[in-house]
Amino acid sequence: MALKRYTYSDRLQKLPPYLFVRLEELTAKKRAEGLDIIDFGIGDPDLPTPxxxxxxxxxxxxxxxxxxxxxxxxxxxxxxxxxxxxxxxxxxxxxxxxxxxxxxxxxxxxxxxxxxxxxxxxxxxxxxxxxxxxxxxxxxxxxxxxxxxxxxxxxxxxxxxxxxxxxxxxxxxxxxxxxxxxxxxxxxxxxxxxxxxxxxxxxxxxxxxxxxxxxxxxxxxxxxxxxxxxxxxxxxxxxxxxxxxxxxxxxxxxxxxxxxxxxxxxxxxxxxxxxxxxxxxxRMYDGRRLPDAVSRNMAVYAERRKVLVEGLRELGFNVKMPRGTFYVWFNCGMSSERFTEKMLDLGIVVTPGTGFGESAEGYIRMTVTEPVERIREALDRIKRGHV
Ligand SMILES: Cc1ncc(COP(=O)(O)O)c(C=O)c1O
Missing domain, CATH: 3.40.640.10 (Type I PLP-dependent aspartate aminotransferase-like (Major domain))
Structure with missing residues (x-):
């Protein structure tokens, strides 16, 4: 029997595709082509729950x-x-x-x-x-x-x-x-x-x-x-x-x-x-300060953030050292989409700023959920790729 087709409600049709679903599809395609992917895309911690x-x-x-x-x-x-x-x-x-x-x-x-x-x-x-x-x-x-x-x-x-x-x-x-x-x-x-x-x-x-x-x-x-x-x-x-x-x-x-x-x-x-x-x-908190397990995590992100920010600066990008989150945000000097595509060709997943609003055209978000060696490898690929 033929499958019947159903149309979405007007409100669902108005909803743009969720940014990360599209990014995941593109990344999966690159992986299937055999590229070793370094993923700075979605904000999902790689470290384990304490x-x-x-x-x-x-x-x-x-x-x-x-x-x-x-x-x-x-x-x-x-x-x-x-x-x-x-x-x-x-x-x-x-x-x-x-x-x-x-x-x-x-x-x-x-x-x-x-x-x-x-x-x-x-x-x-x-x-x-x-x-x-x-x-x-x-x-x-x-x-x-x-x-x-x-x-x-x-x-x-x-x-x-x-x-x-x-x-x-x-x-x-x-x-x-x-x-x-x-x-x-x-x-x-x-x-x-x-x-x-x-x-x-x-x-x-x-x-x-x-x-x-x-x-x-x-x-x-x-x-x-x-x-x-x-x-x-x-x-x-x-x-x-x-x-x-x-x-x-x-x-x-x-x-x-x-x-x-x-x-x-x-x-x-x-x-x-x-x-x-x-x-x-x-209950791990006993006051205002972060408990040890959380501050240990934050020390890992802090080091990665430093390596990524300093590495991007060496490559000529103007990047601010963030005081919060695990995101690094910078102007890439071209359209967000073009930069994202160039990076994907190098096996690096970043998020185009425009996925968060049109006014962020030209910006890129990178999440520091990769270990320091992989961040260095990504920086090296960008350098060799002359992005
Ligand atoms: C700004 C902001 N708010 C809320 C969330 C949702 O977090 P959760 O639903 O996992 O608590 C996220 C997740 O990335 C976020 O970036």
Whole structure:
């Protein structure tokens, strides 16, 4: 029998292909042609999850009660651990019952918060370049309209609220920033928080990289700036737990309640056993400082970042040493797509800046998820390839 064809909904048709799916296809093609690929593409840590977290998962997965449905708000003991962590890390007093919701990775929360609060036709402000979910599914699946506000190198990639419309429903921002590696201070967050209060705009702060920082810097929480925001945190990058799909949303009780209500209809929460692993992760902190397991990881990324940045500088590129994230971001001196293709021909996967927004034309993102020898090999290939 012939297979029937089905057309996507209008909203799905409007959604551009997810950047990394396309990159993966191109990379697979090059691999099949026999090229040895050095991959600086997707932001997926190559280092393992710290052992105490894996151990907690192993133990939890064999407990019968932990094999059952969780609740869409998340297990109370993880919500308590998140609230305690906010106390240790930021000195904030957070109520685990009304101000915390566990998410299935922060991506899910970032998408669902728009489902919960944005009506068709309303405006969502997203930075450009920016994490694609803000302007993609977050906007399009709600029939909302996205205003993309360009981030600029001369403004240190900080979104300027004076350039934003004052009649939007929601604003997404993210520092330490993907893809630019830019960081911000609390004074900046205070300005954004107050602007959002004044303009009645819901402030969604994506803090997935708060712990991925260097040189003594640590990312602030937007909730240090004020209570009227929702912040998304993630276990993915801090603890090398991307595959666990675990994150949290913390903030204003109404915003958290809306997210919980939305999740109640669409999922039944993250698996309980991964949530137990999340508790073990957060309990590694005994104060503001990064625990040893996390700082050991960050030392590895710091060295790779240094080798890559210095190597690119020697090749003539103007590259800033990032204070946060594991991304290196620079102007490649030609179109992002052309540079990406040239690199692929050399067996090097990079991400074109334009995948994060048109205003990043000419920029490239490289993730330091390859060991130092492979970074040196890539630099050597670029040198020999005269890119
Ligand atoms: C800025 C930003 N936010 C959120 C996420 C999603 O992280 P997760 O869903 O794994 O918590 C990512 C992942 O790359 C990201 O770069």
């Amino acid at each position: 052992e105490p977290i894996v151990e907690a998962l192993r133990e939890a997965v064999s407990v019968n009660d932990y094999q059952k449905y969780s609740s869409s708000a998340g297990e109370r003991d993880l919500r308590v651990a998140v609230a305690e962590w906010y106390g240790k890390r930021f000195g904030l007093d957070i109520d685990p019952d009304t101000q915390v919701c566990v998410t299935i990775g922060s991506k899910e929360g970032i998408f669902n918060i728009a489902q919960a609060f944005v009506n068709p036709g309303e405006l969502i402000i997203a930075p450009s370049p920016g994490y694609p979910v803000y302007s993609g599914a977050g906007t399009l699946f709600n029939e909302a309209r996205c205003v993309k506000i360009p981030l600029r190198e001369e403004k240190d990639w900080l979104l300027d609220v004076d350039e934003c419309p004052t009649d939007a429903r929601m604003l997404y921002i993210n520092y330490p920033n993907n893809p630019t590696g830019a960081t911000c201070d609390l004074a900046y967050l205070k300005r954004v928080h107050d602007w959002c209060e004044d303009t009645d705009t819901i402030l969604c702060y994506d803090n997935a990289y708060s712990e991925m920082c260097y040189d003594g810097y640590l990312g602030p929480s937007v909730l240090e700036a004020g209570p009227n925001a929702i912040e998304f945190g993630s276990f993915s990058k801090t603890f090398n737990m991307t595959g666990y799909r675990l994150g949290y949303a913390v903030g204003n009780p109404d915003l958290v309640a809306g997210l919980k209500k939305c999740k109640g209809q669409t999922d039944s929460g993250a698996p309980i056993f991964t949530q137990k692993a999340g508790i073990a992760a957060l």
